[in-house]
Amino acid sequence: MTKKHILSILVDNEPGVLSRIAGLFSGRGYNIESLCVAETNEPLVSRITMVTKGDTAILEQIKKQVNKIINVIKVADLTDQDFVERELVLLKVSAKPENRAEILRITDIFRGQIVDVGQEHFTINITGDAEKITAILTLLKPFGIREIARTGSIAMFRENKPKS
């Protein structure tokens, strides 16, 4: 069964590493839904958070193939684990005077912020997991979404909960 997976990949922070991973995915016909890369607290290591799709067998191959790349230190599949996921989205929405109050209310409910405002638009900053982002996009769509910039998901395991 095809399913969305979030992979957290630790790699050497070196030129060309992203290209090795992206090339592996295109070369083997794997799917990348989103990709997010930045340095970690250790300057020689970067974390790549990748959202990909596939059935169990494909995912197993993906993880093994990624692990096989010499510059990859660790691959963790967060799916089916307890984890926190966040994505940052900037949304430019048409905001006619008669809609402004409603848009502000929705933004508020989703704990977003207006980061730019004009005669005819709001730019809204929203963070959350995939479901939350989908939900606000659905609600704001009728007003007219002019532009979207998304970071793609980043994610982390939750620490083990204390035993009760």
Add this chain to the structure above:
Amino acid sequence: MSKLTGAQILLRMLKEEGVDTIFGYPGGVVLDIYDELARTDLKHILVRHEQGAVHATDGYARATGKVGVCLVTSGPGATNTVTGIATANMDSIPIVVITGQVPTKLIGNDAFQEVDIVGITRPCTKHNYLVKDVKNLAKTIKEAFHIARSGRPGPVLIDLPKDISIAKTSFKLPDDIELRSYNPTYVPNRKQLQKVVDLIKKAKKPLIFSGGGVNLSRAHQELTELAQKNKIPVTSTLMGLGGFSGMDPLWLGMLGMHGTYRANMSVSECDLMIAVGVRFDDRVTGKTDEFAPYAKIVQIDIDPTSIQKNIQVQVPVVGDCKISLELLNQMIAQEDMGKFKPEHKQWLDRIDNWRKTTPLAYDQKDVIKPQYVIEKLFELTKGEAIITTEVGQNQMWAAQYYHFTEPGRFISSGGLGTMGFGLPAAVGAQVGAPDKIVVDIAGDGSIQMNIQEMATAVQYNLPVKVVILNNGFLGMVRQWQQLFYNRCYSSTKFQHTPDFVKLAEAYGAVGLRATKPEEVEKVLKEGLACNKAVIMDFVVEPEECVYPMVPAGAPISKMLLV
């Protein structure tokens, strides 16, 4: 501390890695390295084309088991290596390819003979490097050799800009390599091996299926012990030929698209398959759903990506073939095998019956049959030659009719199927094994893809023997056209082919020809006795096909036999 140039560090590090031979071709940005090379005792084999350099390096590595090294210039020199690198990558051959690069300041400026070879070869190397600081050069070279030869071996490329080969730095031997992101598993999990032992105990129709990994880790003795002590018959992939003796009564021949009837039938009926160092390539499995339908499958491989990729297996064992088989043999020796008796008489009788009813066969009449040439070659060399092949019918007949007894004897482009591989690989193998008879089994098509390396063979007095099975066609493609495209021989007939005897002579080699069956033995004897490079041109049956044949995508039990 003494200061050395990048070029000096490179050559020093090659010596440290035990390299004594380099295959290469000079050019602008590697001039400093070549200048330095002239002052060392490293042997340099000047090829005639960079593709030939990589194939020769590859052939050298396969024949000797050592890491092969190749040195070329930037731009076209580098791009010409790509086919050779991809060939080595598909067959997991340890080579280090050093390409020159334009000076670091010019990189990205479309400089003369600049190409992003690191970018181009990323998907077809095990790893690659662009050296941007001479201080990192020594460590990079050490790392490259470590990566090339360890784990599942493969090609590593080092791109070396001209200014780095000139720059000086104080040289210190690098420490041992430790890469936290690269630690291949050599020693397998014993619990997994115990499962294998348990399965062997229960098996009534066991089969060993061995591959290139057995040859690469030189696990042939351990494999032979496993097979002989437990009376388990053995089949192998093309890459696995030589991992088990082709003369052993337990040997079934190669399996797959052009496998023997008994090998393919054994796969289709076995109840336990012990797969060692294989990756279940489509040419082996045919239709995957019907591959080994009654078998529990055990797979031993050092590369986890080879496991559960094409075929779901019940017992995966990640580990080096040699170490794993050694442990497995020990465990079997200590185990109370209960009712298990290493006989499987019914099973072995059944296989023997297939051997009798449906052997590999051809009918030698008035025109020379290519299979006959190879059988004669086997006979005359007593099976002790190193055989390289090109790709196509010549390769399949070589695999079927020459019987290999140890690793490093059969050198062929299995995964990529590179025409033009055989001759340069033979050159490399002969450099690595000067006392062996090295024969390239070729077709009239593929020999022309790297025929220029005859000049290399002659220049270095390498007595490479080329056996051309000359059918005037691109034989394997023609065979497909005959069987699956209504005999529409679109662009597979050569309307013109050079006179290979004269061509050999023009290169300063010896040219011989046989046009009748009764001349085959004489020509082979004369060619093999010759201490120079020689081309033997055998004019063979133009429309002979390789059988058995499993049509692409069919189950391997459904073979075309004639």
